[in-house]
Amino acid sequence: MALCESCRRGFLSRRHDFVAKTLADLTEAMKRAIFAERYAREPGLLQAIDPRVKLVTFLVLLLLAAWTRRLDVLGGLYLLTLGLAIASRIPIDFFVKRVWLFIPIFAGMVALPAIFNVVTPGKPLFTVLTLVGAPCFLPAQIFVTEQGLYGALIFILRVATSVSIAVLLVLTTRWTRLLKALGVLRFPQIGILVLGMTYRYIFLFLHNMESIFLARRSRTVGRSNWQEKERWLAASIGSLLGKSYHMSNEVYLAMVSRGWNGRPVLSDHFTLCRRDWAWLGFVFILSVLIIWVGMR
């Protein structure tokens, strides 16, 4: 990594350097999000499965989670993701936190109104509010309905299970392999190539951005005003854009030099082993079971 932690702390020590702090934190967050492959390198269950198999089977699991309307099935699928996380050596508290951090904010806010009789009529569970002299379009009592609560629970658990499945896939698969696995879904090769190159160069430009910050810091004495900061920021963005443009031209020439003709042929060295077939079989049986239970 280009910027060590102590440098970063020093770099961010100016509490009022809002722009620099925002950009540095953004850079750090992007790095963490994109390049953290710590768990993908662990010798766990899901890490050992061929990424193509994993991608397809996880899509099937996602479809099942979206299709089923049974709370017990969704609960079972969610428990399965927890079990898979443990078998894949992902710390369970980290995994649960990552999944549940935003669910109450987003899914919860969407589901909350649906639990009341105003939105979902049904059998009352408990009264929340009694309205005296309520307008004609509102009922005299607002209560939580059994149907509403069930629907909201289904919704939240479906979101949690789907997010868990997606997070498991991303945490246990290296980006490079995940991108290549998209080929089995007939994702265009040019798209895979462009995504791969984007992934590769994001790091380089993050590194450049950090260098620009450090270069500025090494030449800055005292506190600069907002105008100066804005001028510097605009100049840095312009400079980075110029560098990116120049590099894109050079990269294109390097591609042409090695035979690029606009039709990508990418390497693919995946091989299916017994473990992959076993996983495929397990997901197949599970799917049949869930569909059978759901259709009863």
Next chain:
Amino acid sequence: MTVIFDLEAVGYDYLNSSPALRDITFSIAAGKSIAILGANGSGKSTLLKLLDGLYFPVTGEIRAFGVLLTEAQFRNEAWAFGFRRRVGLLFQNPDVQLFLPTVRDEVAFAPLQLGLSRGEVSVRVESALTTLGIARLADRAPYNLSEGEKKKVAIASVLSLDPDVWLLDEPLASLDPRTGAWMMDFLFSLVEQGKTLVIATHNLAIARNVAHQACVLDETHRLIAHGQADVLLDNKALLLQANLIYNNGDHVLARQVSRALQDT
């Protein structure tokens, strides 16, 4: 003697800027190594790109393997594939050359693009990685390799094609001494295999040790000398004119003038 490249009064301009190359005439024979010598900005890298058919001359002409290099010629796909298989370019900045997410992808890119079978590509990739001692890096991403490792991967990405002609842009740039020595050995091995090498550099040690011939570009982007490498490298006046060496006396004089100014 078979001529690989034949340049006749070649000139090149970048858009909206001064000329990058002017009136370059020389030829490169098969199995020889030639050093393109010149100071920074003299047009060495541009010349390599012209030889690789990435740019085309604004004036004059370049023939490769007896065929005129033009954009129309490169639209003939079969011919272009043949040319790309025979000529490999190593860029100065490995970050430019390593554009794929893993080292293995990178080394496999050229042979796959040029239509080799997947089995053949696999053999070539393993062979290139083993030859350069970087098999352990195969599944690593280029962004977290050292400069020396990046350079080796960039070489492997050309080696997997096994081209007859190697165009090398500043091969020793930003390498530590050990990797630099390794690079020199690698260049020797290419010469011993009878490959044609065109090395753009301002490092005179490479020219003296590896090149049979040399071309010298000056800072006005013109070819000022072409001939036996050791003869040209012994010509101090020529090297001074091309800004390839400096006269130590100039700097001593500059310091004396500076001190005198401070005293006054």
